[in-house]
Amino acid sequence: MTRVFLSVFTAMSLIVLGDTAGKFLTEAGAAPAFVAWTRFGLAALLLLPFCGLTRADLPYLIDWRLWLRAFVICAAVTSILNGLKLEPIANVFGAFFIGPLVAFCLSAVFLKEQVTFVRALLLLVGLGGVLLVVKPGFGASIGLLFGLLAGTLYGGYLTLTRWLAPQVRPRLLLFSHLAIGGLILAAPGLSQPLPALDPSTVFFIFASALCSAAGNYILVITSRSTPASVISPLIYTQLISAIIAGFVFFGDLPDLIAFVGLVLIFCSGVLSLVFVGREAQRAIE
Numbered sequence: 001m002t003r004v005f006l007s008v009f010t011a012m013s014l015i016v017l018g019d020t021a022g023k024f025l026t027e028a029g030a031a032p033a034f035v036a037w038t039r040f041g042l043a044a045l046l047l048l049p050f051c052g053l054t055r056a057d058l059p060y061l062i063d064w065r066l067w068l069r070a071f072v073i074c075a076a077v078t079s080i081l082n083g084l085k086l087e088p089i090a091n092v093f094g095a096f097f098i099g100p101l102v103a104f105c106l107s108a109v110f111l112k113e114q115v116t117f118v119r120a121l122l123l124l125v126g127l128g129g130v131l132l133v134v135k136p137g138f139g140a141s142i143g144l145l146f147g148l149l150a151g152t153l154y155g156g157y158l159t160l161t162r163w164l165a166p167q168v169r170p171r172l173l174l175f176s177h178l179a180i181g182g183l184i185l186a187a188p189g190l191s192q193p194l195p196a197l198d199p200s201t202v203f204f205i206f207a208s209a210l211c212s213a214a215g216n217y218i219l220v221i222t223s224r225s226t227p228a229s230v231i232s233p234l235i236y237t238q239l240i241s242a243i244i245a246g247f248v249f250f251g252d253l254p255d256l257i258a259f260v261g262l263v264l265i266f267c268s269g270v271l272s273l274v275f276v277g278r279e280a281q282r283a284i285e
Contacts, residue, residue: 014215032081037189041182042209070180086143088252094133095147102155126268132261236269
């Protein structure tokens with residue numbers, strides 16, 4: 001379990017660093033659609049040698065289900081980059097964590113996954129934390145609404161991934177959303193005013209793509225030997241990285257109410273992991 005925790009925490013930290021680089025780019029004037037396009041396109045090129053693509057995989061690249069999944073994650077990434085342009089990293093990620101609740105509901109309705117009272121209760125605790133971060137009706141900003149939209153879309157992406165995972169091998173799933181996403185975002189990304197390609201901009205473009213690609217690749221490798229029910233709650237460790245990155249790079253710290261909300265979100269994720277572990281132990285016994 002320690003190895004899995006370290007792997008997922010490393011993956012989540014890399015993804016946060018990718019979004020941090022994206023925030024630097026958008027604050028410097030780069031359009032979120034351009035940043036998203038470079039992230040998907042460069043990541044696809046970087047992962048191409050490792051994805052084991054064969055001729056038999058080519059029909060999947062025109063499968064409407066993979067295109068739908070890629071479109072949803074493109075919209076999610078573009079939304080979170082818009083949110084990060086306007087709000088501190090930790091707050092946007094707090095709003096983003098509406099995603100697990102959305103995935104839970106969609107999976108129960110469309111994939112007929114089992115609903116347990118404890119899991120539902122813990123997700124509602126997490127929702128309470130999201131509401132404390134977003135503060136609907138009490139100063140919720142456009143940036144946080146973008147975070148909520150990104151989380152909602154990500155919940156749909158997670159559900160589509162669960163639907164397709166038994167039918168498509170993991171590395172192909174990862175490569176497909178990057179490659180198709182690069183195609184989807186090419187027109188909106190290139191239609192925006194392009195930033196000046198000075199050394200710092202080029203560095204952050206590559207840092208955004210590299211960190212995001214590496215984080216997602218580690219998740220895929222970890223998923224090969226670890227059940228999704230164990231990995232999913234560990235994704236909440238992303239909040240730790242988001243708070244640290246926001247403070248180190250931008251001097252941002254959540255206010256007291258938002259911090260309480262982030263703690264609730266994190267605790268609901270940790271308790272979900274404990275609950276999953278107990279369920280697995282009972283199944284073994």
